Amino acid sequence: MNNFDFYNPTRIAFGEGKIAELDKLVPQDAKVLVLFGGESARRTGTLAEVKSSLGNRQVSEFGGIEPNPSFETLMKAVAQVREQNVDFLLAVGGGSVIDGTKFVAAAAVFEGDEWDILLQGGNNIKRALPFGSVLTLPATGSEMNKGAVVTRKSLKAKLPFHSDLVFPQFSVLDPTKTYTLPLRQVGNGVVDAFVHVVEQYLTYPAQAPVQDRFAEGLLLTLTEIGKQALVDPENYEIRASLMWTATLALNGLIGSGVPQDWSTHMLGHELTALHNLDHAQTLAIVLPSMLRERKAEKLDKLVQYGERVWDIRDGTPEERAEAAIAKTRNFFESLGVKTRLSDYDLGESDIESLIESLESHGMVALGEHGDITPDVCRRVLQASL
Ligand code: NZQ
Numbered sequence: 001m002n003n004f005d006f007y008n009p010t011r012i013a014f015g016e017g018k019i020a021e022l023d024k025l026v027p028q029d030a031k032v033l034v035l036f037g038g039e040s041a042r043r044t045g046t047l048a049e050v051k052s053s054l055g056n057r058q059v060s061e062f063g064g065i066e067p068n069p070s071f072e073t074l075m076k077a078v079a080q081v082r083e084q085n086v087d088f089l090l091a092v093g094g095g096s097v098i099d100g101t102k103f104v105a106a107a108a109v110f111e112g113d114e115w116d117i118l119l120q121g122g123n124n125i126k127r128a129l130p131f132g133s134v135l136t137l138p139a140t141g142s143e144m145n146k147g148a149v150v151t152r153k154s155l156k157a158k159l160p161f162h163s164d165l166v167f168p169q170f171s172v173l174d175p176t177k178t179y180t181l182p183l184r185q186v187g188n189g190v191v192d193a194f195v196h197v198v199e200q201y202l203t204y205p206a207q208a209p210v211q212d213r214f215a216e217g218l219l220l221t222l223t224e225i226g227k228q229a230l231v232d233p234e235n236y237e238i239r240a241s242l243m244w245t246a247t248l249a250l251n252g253l254i255g256s257g258v259p260q261d262w263s264t265h266m267l268g269h270e271l272t273a274l275h276n277l278d279h280a281q282t283l284a285i286v287l288p289s290m291l292r293e294r295k296a297e298k299l300d301k302l303v304q305y306g307e308r309v310w311d312i313r314d315g316t317p318e319e320r321a322e323a324a325i326a327k328t329r330n331f332f333e334s335l336g337v338k339t340r341l342s343d344y345d346l347g348e349s350d351i352e353s354l355i356e357s358l359e360s361h362g363m364v365a366l367g368e369h370g371d372i373t374p375d376v377c378r379r380v381l382q383a384s385l
């Protein structure tokens with residue numbers, strides 16, 4: 001872990017009432033496009049609060065960004081940006097709206113076919129419009145990172161891209177804005193943040209004790225507050241902890257200088273692209289089986305995880321690893337997020353098309369060793385029935 005870059009320019013305004021700071025955060029002369037999802041931002045009053053904080057600036061709106069944002073919808077926003085000469089974007093919503101805004105920021109000034117941004121994973125982004133976000137759903141970490149995932153419905157393809165040019169300039173995190181979330185989205189958010197930490201932590205020992213301790217702190221916090229966030233939705237301290245934990249889970253800090261394994265996310269994306277499952281549902285299905293499949297390669301870290309996060313101290317390393325995986329599955333289930341393909345009416349006959357799709361997206365050498373092949377993923381899905 002000796003050599004690494006850690007760069008994160010996103011400014012965070014955290015706490016109740018912080019939307020009022022938009023007046024300072026957005027340039028005075030900006031021509032702003034506010035992007036949002038379905039109707040939740042309007043219904044909850046967050047959109048009105050945002051617009052009032054923007055004062056006399058020229059502001060237009062683009063609504064209708066769906067969960068798992070689609071290229072097709074986002075290209076309509078791109079057209080609006082070009083037509084109206086917008087020069088600043090403001091995302092108001094969850095990960096889908098923020099991811100979608102990242103794509104719009106890059107695509108609006110892209111020369112060439114905008115889908116190439118996804119095909120090249122963002123390597124071809126040379127410029128992007130500046131943007132900020134107002135987060136309403138703690139889960140993805142998109143509010144403080146440079147990644148996004150976009151779905152092209154017509155191709156049934158859900159692909160990620162990354163670029164230093166799509167870090168948000170700022171993100172407003174007001175925990176009270178999460179009070180209106182449906183419980184399903186709260187459970188999803190806890191699972192997503194948990195899996196983000198796991199995929200940067202549960203690999204092999206890398207002489208990175210502080211990254212490990214940070215990761216374990218985030219995991220422990222999620223196990224402590226996850227259930228409470230569901231049963232006590234207007235508890236400010238709990239929602240604030242959840243929001244900050246989810247942000248820290250994927251802002252680059254804990255992943256700096258250590259091996260990472262994003263195989264669960266990549267296989268999960270295929271489940272969403274083909275069967276429209278929520279992002280976190282796909283992770284809850286795949287992760288426990290992936291950990292079992294990779295038990296030998298991950299044994300040292302599984303034992304460490306079991307001991308430090310779940311207090312598992314007895315048994316052989318193999319037994320302790322099994323117990324840690326069982327705890328993980330039970331945790332997801334306790335949050336109301338089901339962990340079996342059959343829970344979502346999927347079965348054996350759905351597996352082959354998922355594997356083909358994974359292959360067609362070039363996801364053939366996943367994991368911290370690059371040895372999670374489509375065959376391994378097939379076994380993982382079979383174990384998830
Ligand atoms: O569309 P509206 O009406 O706004 O409703 C949304 C949506 O239906 C609703 N919602 C959001 N805030 C609300 C609210 N409802 C009531 N009150 C509020 N305060 O919640 C629903 C889900 O929203 P969405 O943004 O889709 O959820 P999430 O934040 O979980 O984002 C998921 C997307 O992020 C991507 C996923 O793949 C998926 O496309 N990810 C992005 C990552 C990144 N950029 O780093 C990392 C993640 O691994 C993830 O892949």
Ligand code: ZN
Pocket residue numbers: 140192196265279
């Ligand atoms: Zn995720």
